[in-house]
Amino acid sequence: HLQVYLRIRPFSSAESDNGESQVYGPVTTQRELFQGTVKDLVKDVLEGGNSLVFTYGVTNAGKTFTFLGPDADAGILPRSLDVIFSSIDEQVFTGMSIKPHRCQEFTRLTVEQQAEEVAFKRNFFRQLKEVTLSSRATIFLTFVSIAGFSMLDTTVAAGDKISVAVGAHTRFSVWVSFCEIYNENIHDLLEVVPSGAPRRAALRLSQDVKGNAFVKDLRWVQVNSAEEAYKVMKLGKKNQSFSSTRLNQLSSRSHSVFSIRILRIEDIGTPRVHAVSELCLCDLAGSERCAKTQNIGERLKEAGNINTSLLILGKCINALRHNQQAKLLHHVPFRESKLTHYLQGFFCGRGKACMIVNINQCASMYDETLNVLRFSAVAQKVVVLSIRPPPILPQRSASEVSFIINNADRKALRGSRRSSLIGWDNSLEDVQVGWRPSHIMRYLTYSLVDTQILSVFKQFFFVFFSLLCVAILCPVPQRQVALLKQLQVQLKKERAESLLMEARVREEISREFSELFSEMQNDYK
Numbered sequence: 433h434l435q436v437y438l439r440i441r442p443f444s445s446a447e448s449d450n451g452e453s454q455v456y457g458p459v460t461t462q463r464e465l466f467q468g469t470v471k472d473l474v475k476d477v478l479e480g481g482n483s484l485v486f487t488y489g490v491t492n493a494g495k496t497f498t499f500l501g502p503d504a505d506a507g508i509l510p511r512s513l514d515v516i517f518s519s520i521d522e523q524v525f526t527g528m529s530i531k532p533h534r535c536q537e538f539t540r541l542t543v544e545q546q547a548e549e550v551a552f553k554r555n556f557f558r559q560l561k562e563v564t565l566s567s568r569a570t571i572f573l574t575f576v577s578i579a580g581f582s583m584l585d586t587t588v589a590a591g592d593k594i595s596v597a598v599g600a601h602t603r604f605s606v607w608v609s610f611c612e613i614y615n616e617n618i619h620d621l622l623e624v625v626p627s628g629a630p631r632r633a634a635l636r637l638s639q640d641v642k643g644n645a646f647v648k649d650l651r652w653v654q655v656n657s658a659e660e661a662y663k664v665m666k667l668g669k670k671n672q673s674f675s676s677t678r679l680n681q682l683s684s685r686s687h688s689v690f691s692i693r694i695l696r697i698e699d700i701g702t703p704r705v706h707a708v709s710e711l712c713l714c715d716l717a718g719s720e721r722c723a724k725t726q727n728i729g730e731r732l733k734e735a736g737n738i739n740t741s742l743l744i745l746g747k748c749i750n751a752l753r754h755n756q757q758a759k760l761l762h763h764v765p766f767r768e769s770k771l772t773h774y775l776q777g778f779f780c781g782r783g784k785a786c787m788i789v790n791i792n793q794c795a796s797m798y799d800e801t802l803n804v805l806r807f808s809a810v811a812q813k814v815v816v817l818s819i820r821p822p823p824i825l826p827q828r829s830a831s832e833v834s835f836i837i838n839n840a841d842r843k844a845l846r847g848s849r850r851s852s853l854i855g856w857d858n859s860l861e862d863v864q865v866g867w868r869p870s871h872i873m874r875y876l877t878y879s880l881v882d883t884q885i886l887s888v889f890k891q892f893f894f895v896f897f898s899l900l901c902v903a904i905l906c907p908v909p910q911r912q913v914a915l916l917k918q919l920q921v922q923l924k925k926e927r928a929e930s931l932l933m934e935a936r937v938r939e940e941i942s943r944e945f946s947e948l949f950s951e952m953q954n955d956y957k
């Protein structure tokens with residue numbers, strides 16, 4: 433063969449300053465990569481934004497190394513956890529009274545539910561003691577046990593700390609989840625499965641009112657420190673599907689998704705949530721040529737599913753890019769794989785998205801690597817318009833809402849009520865995060881009822897005023913006493929009738945709206 437060699441000239445300083453360099457070479461350290469790629473996203477998430485980071489490349493290209501890394505040289509996930517906790521330091525909200533819910537919402541837990549959370553966490557961490565480090569775990573995560581704590585060797589330098597502008601009462605509640613997409617099924621890696629039990633259950637993808645996908649019944653664990661978060665990560669990783677292939681001794685056979693949700697809480701009196709943000713980190717399984725891996729049986733099936741989902745990711749990126757340029761829009765096939773369906777929100781404005789492409793330099797992987805680079809070149813041009821979620825307004829109980837509506841709001845509400853059926857989607861856009869149809873129903877019911885309440889109130893006022901006049905103006909002879917008694921009886925009667933009427937109106941409206949919502953639900957299905 434003709435001998436062909438390639439030598440790469442380093443960038444001149446002017447070229448580097450122009451931002452020509454977008455490639456992290458083989459000698460790049462994990463810290464440099466983190467600082468150059470993910471650190472700004474972590475900052476954004478601490479300030480209330482959402483971000484997605486995913487690794488992409490062929491098998492054996494270094495995705496898991498980048499994502500997780502050995503503990504002496506931690507990857508982007510443990511570094512993110514470390515930076516988050518060193519940045520919020522004293523402001524961790526350690527209570528479990530508020531928990532993330534669905535995609536961008538939160539829910540308040542009862543005392544019993546909080547006790548359940550505590551019990552789960554205790555139980556979950558107990559597994560750590562039972563873990564005899566498997567050969568796989570040893571490679572990626574050899575934890576150092578110090579006085580009962582497990583932590584990584586790598587700690588974040590003081591310079592990596594992010595300064596977050598917060599008020600004196602601002603606290604951050606941090607929750608994490610870890611799942612994998614294996615053979616087009618989503619499994620919770622944090623679910624405690626008794627030994628000998630069959631494979632963990634497959635979870636469903638659902639959607640909130642704004643169309644953001646979330647994994648239903650996925651376990652969220654509240655963590656108070658980077659150490660606790662590492663423990664969760666370690667236990668989840670232990671449950672992930674890895675196997676040895678011809679190309680990689682420890683090849684990920686599934687896409688794994690580690691999510692960090694941060695609730696920004698104003699902790700005065702009853703804690704109020706001001707923002708819910710998420711950092712979603714995905715380690716995608718690598719594409720592979722079966723001729724090279726010579727996989728058979730289960731490995732072959734896994735490879736087929738991995739390749740298919742990556743192919744669909746490619747189709748989505750291509751369609752997004754095409755739609756930015758062409759007049760005739762293409763359908764973006766997000767729904768064709770679990771992976772793309774799950775990530776859809778991030779490609780459609782839920783937050784920022786970042787892809788870390790991994791390649792290895794082996795000449796034997798030339799074709800596959802070229803494909804990956806072509807794909808990255810297209811992906812690089814896709815514009816994601818991310819919208820920072822608005823701060824969450826303090827939630828009020830339905831009765832509070834009912835009596836706080838001012839006239840302008842009421843008019844606006846009446847106006848929108850007329851077109852509530854047709855303009856439903858638009859009105860949902862205006863619904864604050866955390867509002868559900870049941871809330872809207874209650875809101876509408878109350879505001880319809882408030883005209884009734886007003887007239888009842890007028891009657892009460894009239895009777896009360898009459899009694900007052902009688903009491904003030906007249907001496908209290910027998911006749912007035914009789915009148916007073918009569919008025920009291922009348923007042924009681926009126927009150928009872930009004931209550932009945934109010935109950936009837938409420939019931940009617942509730943029924944009407946229930947029907948309306950179930951009709952809409954059916955239509956939507």
Ligand SMILES: Nc1ncnc2c1ncn2[C@@H]1O[C@H](COP(=O)(O)OP(=O)(O)OP(=O)(O)O)[C@@H](O)[C@H]1O
Binds near residue numbers: 458498683
């Ligand atoms: N930057 C790096 N420095 C040193 N070793 C690395 C680096 N990146 C990857 N490796 C090594 O290369 C091998 C393959 O890496 P890794 O398992 O991360 O690949 P992968 O892309 O996740 O593969 P798969 O898709 O099959 O899971 C591992 O032994 C890993 O330790």
